[in-house]
Amino acid sequence: EVQLVQSGGGLVKPGGSLRLSCAASGFTFSDVWMSWVRQAPGKGLEWVGRIKSKTDGGTTDYAAPVKGRFIISRDDSKNTLYLQMNSLKSEDTAVYYCTARGSFDYWGQGTRVTVSS
């Protein structure tokens, strides 16, 4: 059974940093492209960024609103995906989901991030 279990999140002040984690199981993590998608309160879904498998170069792509502030990384030895969020703004307040595969086939349970003073 595929599982994506997220951790991290919480309340952080504007300008602060936070790291989210996503532990994967039930599939060959190293072979899969992983993404982060967020959902602001009462709003729709927004793609944050993705990281390709190392076989496909391991490169990252980001949505314009987070480029230069967020960093996606992966540790294939731990089957874990990370999202390092820096210079956080109030508009980054959302539930963040990790997803697996190009069609976002599988989703984590989500973790709430609140940016507020």
Place this chain on the structure above:
Amino acid sequence: QSVLTQPPSASGTPGQRVTISCSGSSSNIGSNTVNWYQQLPGTAPKLLMYSNNQRPSGVPDRFSGSRSGTSASLAISGLQSEDEADYYCAAWDDSLNGPVFGGGTKLTVL
């Protein structure tokens, strides 16, 4: 303002057929496949349809998808109360170099 346009709401009675539309442009739906996601209240989204009309294992055949030009649609036949959820379309956008989502459609089963 979402790149893909969906009606904010839709409704139907049990047993009815409901269709949800998703409108885009040549840089997204017009040149890439469409996926649909179902988000039940208080839960994470779930992949409902991929590559325009392919159902993942476990998704009932009451759900069907189609794409024509720069638009796509999701049809639900034999509507059931458990279908009450938010539905989102998504497609890769060649201009933005990333996937884009519709604003979501809240389906109410009356």
